[in-house]
Amino acid sequence: SYELTQPLSVSVALGQTARITCGGNNIGSRNVHWYQQKPGQAPVSVIYRDSNRPSGIPDRFSGSNSGNTATLTISRAQAGDEADYYCQVWDGNTVFGGGTKLTVL
Amino acid sequence: QLVESGGGVAQPGRSLRLSCVASGFTLSYYGMHWIRLAPGKGLEWVAVISYDGSIKYYSDSVKGRFTISRDNGENSLYLQMNSLRAEDTGVYYCARDKGSWYCDYWGQGTLVTVSS
Numbered sequence: 001s002y003e004l005t006q007p008l009s010v011s012v013a014l015g016q017t018a019r020i021t022c023g024g025n026n027i028g029s030r031n032v033h034w035y036q037q038k039p040g041q042a043p044v045s046v047i048y049r050d051s052n053r054p055s056g057i058p059d060r061f062s063g064s065n066s067g068n069t070a071t072l073t074i075s076r077a078q079a080g081d082e083a084d085y086y087c088q089v090w091d092g093n094t095v096f097g098g099g100t101k102l103t104v105l
Numbered sequence: 106q107l108v109e110s111g112g113g114v115a116q117p118g119r120s121l122r123l124s125c126v127a128s129g130f131t132l133s134y135y136g137m138h139w140i141r142l143a144p145g146k147g148l149e150w151v152a153v154i155s156y157d158g159s160i161k162y163y164s165d166s167v168k169g170r171f172t173i174s175r176d177n178g179e180n181s182l183y184l185q186m187n188s189l190r191a192e193d194t195g196v197y198y199c200a201r202d203k204g205s206w207y208c209d210y211w212g213q214g215t216l217v218t219v220s221s
Contacts, residue, residue, distance in 0.1 A: 090206035
């Protein structure tokens with residue numbers, strides 16, 4: 001089965017840029033979606049189909065996907081960006097990465 | 106809006122039926138997913154059903170035990186969970202599929218606890 005690998009945690013200084021990676025075999029050939037989940041809340045989509053932002057998501061959030069790595073980039077990180085982030089692809093079944101906890105210092 | 110219900114406490118081996126009612130959009134236009142979040146773990150996809158109910162897929166962990174279904178006339182999605190196990194414990198979310206297996210709207214979730 002297809003596997004997605006994310007770092008368990010990423011830390012970023014307030015106002016700086018955070019990059020969260022999602023590794024998978026030839027993931028660049030697939031559509032990658034990203035979700036943000038805060039404690040006690042439902043997940044929220046922040047990027048879909050590699051690099052598209054849903055309505056209401058600030059342009060500080062961006063995505064890229066090439067080769068074996070997809071990346072979610074959060075510019076000018078804010079305290080409110082602290083959350084778990086998950087990547088997702090379809091491979092016959094829907095597959096989620098293990099999630100990355102983002103800490104804003 | 107998506108609102109889940111039907112969660113609760115069940116003993117191992119017993120059953121529960123989850124419901125998800127949609128409002129503000131026509132459910133029959135969309136595929137729908139069930140996704141869960143176990144305590145201390147990450148999101149796990151459970152099942153998906155096509156817009157008309159003709160196609161269903163399940164994760165290996167629930168195949169043969171869970172059944173996804175829908176009633177478009179009632180704008181509702183269901184998950185029948187049989188032979189429950191402790192590892193089925195978690196918050197269950199329904200989510201709308203916007204295409205490319207992308208979930209654009211999620212409910213707030215319903216908690217399922219499997220314990221003796």
